[in-house]
Amino acid sequence: MEGKLVLADGSVFSGTMLGPLHTVGEVVFNTGMTGYQEVLTDPSYCGQIVTMTYPLIGNYGVAASFNQSRQPYVRGFVIGELCSTPSNWRAENSLAEFLKRHRIPCLYGVDTRALTRRIRASGVMMGVLAPARMGHEEALALLSNADVVHLVEKVTTPIVYRLPRTGPRVVVMDFGVKRNILESLARLGCDLTVVPAATTAETILAMEPDGVFLSNGPGDPKEVSYAIETVKKLVGRKPIFGICLGHQILALALGGDTYKLKFGHRGANHPVKDLATGRVFITSQNHGYAVAETSLHGTDLVVTHRAVNDGTVEGLRHRTLPVFSVQYHPEAAPGPHDNMYLFQQFYQLMTKEV
Numbered sequence: 193m194e195g196k197l198v199l200a201d202g203s204v205f206s207g208t209m210l211g212p213l214h215t216v217g218e219v220v221f222n223t224g225m226t227g228y229q230e231v232l233t234d235p236s237y238c239g240q241i242v243t244m245t246y247p248l249i250g251n252y253g254v255a256a257s258f259n260q261s262r263q264p265y266v267r268g269f270v271i272g273e274l275c276s277t278p279s280n281w282r283a284e285n286s287l288a289e290f291l292k293r294h295r296i297p298c299l300y301g302v303d304t305r306a307l308t309r310r311i312r313a314s315g316v317m318m319g320v321l322a323p324a325r326m327g328h329e330e331a332l333a334l335l336s337n338a339d340v341v342h343l344v345e346k347v348t349t350p351i352v353y354r355l356p357r358t359g360p361r362v363v364v365m366d367f368g369v370k371r372n373i374l375e376s377l378a379r380l381g382c383d384l385t386v387v388p389a390a391t392t393a394e395t396i397l398a399m400e401p402d403g404v405f406l407s408n409g410p411g412d413p414k415e416v417s418y419a420i421e422t423v424k425k426l427v428g429r430k431p432i433f434g435i436c437l438g439h440q441i442l443a444l445a446l447g448g449d450t451y452k453l454k455f456g457h458r459g460a461n462h463p464v465k466d467l468a469t470g471r472v473f474i475t476s477q478n479h480g481y482a483v484a485e486t487s488l489h490g491t492d493l494v495v496t497h498r499a500v501n502d503g504t505v506e507g508l509r510h511r512t513l514p515v516f517s518v519q520y521h522p523e524a525a526p527g528p529h530d531n532m533y534l535f536q537q538f539y540q541l542m543t544k545e546v
């Protein structure tokens with residue numbers, strides 16, 4: 193069926209529609225050449241319609257081992273060529289089958305680079321995926337009904353669960369954690385207890401962890417005010433490591449501020465500079481918000497990493513406490529594995545004699 197993406201500014205991008213009839217979400221672009229299945233199943237994309245700038249998508253099919261959570265969380269997918277003849281020894285199915293099974297609307301045959309240029313010029317905005325025959329006004333009217341709040345509550349674990357190992361005990365605050373973060377910690381031997389986002393500091397401290405991990409997740413960090421309050425009570429009590437939304441929540445808990453970027457950083461090739469060594473790492477990223485550097489004056493936070501492309505804050509550490517965070521995704525999935533050492537750093541903070 194012929195379909196279209198209508199952006200809030202009225203621009204229209206045409207293509208062929210696969211799956212359910214319409215969906216509304218914030219339209220964002222990802223510049224990764226691969227990793228489409230990890231993107232689809234990363235809970236941080238909950239509430240968003242994702243477009244891939246790379247024009248050939250689906251070439252290596254899908255496999256359960258690439259999933260980053262139980263199900264895809266994107267609201268819709270907008271791509272160039274949808275490959276129907278995947279080739280990979282691990283492929284279990286085609287991307288089209290995967291999208292259909294999970295009822296993820298996909299518009300393909302789209303000039304996604306033109307779409308990306310539009311988003312870069314105007315900033316991220318809401319959009320609707322709809323059949324071509326839907327009237328323009330009707331499509332635009334759907335935008336006002338978009339339900340894109342309380343996203344963390346939609347993706348966090350409803351129950352406490354454990355991944356037992358013999359190493360340091362880590363409580364993972366699950367704001368929408370990616371599987372490869374849990375696996376990266378478990379591989380080091382960390383004994384993991386994953387808790388719902390709204391778990392109180394008292395409950396977490398009663399578990400007597402050696403450290404607390406703050407996960408990635410969707411939406412505006414200021415929306416999860418209860419988690420900011422929890423983290424305030426944990427700082428100074430336990431070593432803390434935060435990634436992406438966890439990094440933003442940590443900054444807010446320690447008196448910093450966050451803001452929305454014009455079009456965010458999403459891809460597998462974002463250069464980040466470690467300010468202590470001057471070394472540049474290539475990182476995987478997926479964020480629309482960032483920590484405001486000027487807000488850090490007078491707090492106990494020090495900027496450790498900076499994005500090379502736009503100079504925004506990419507890493508923080510506490511001046512005196514074993515507390516640090518990064519805005520990017522060291523667990524990759526998809527992306528380069530260069531930043532796995534950060535999990536080791538957390539491990540060392542938890543195990544060193546004090």
Ligand SMILES: NC(=O)CC[C@H](N)C(=O)O
Nearest residue numbers: 408409411436437480481
């Ligand atoms: N990957 C993440 O954790 C994303 C964090 C936050 N939702 C943002 O868009 O900035």
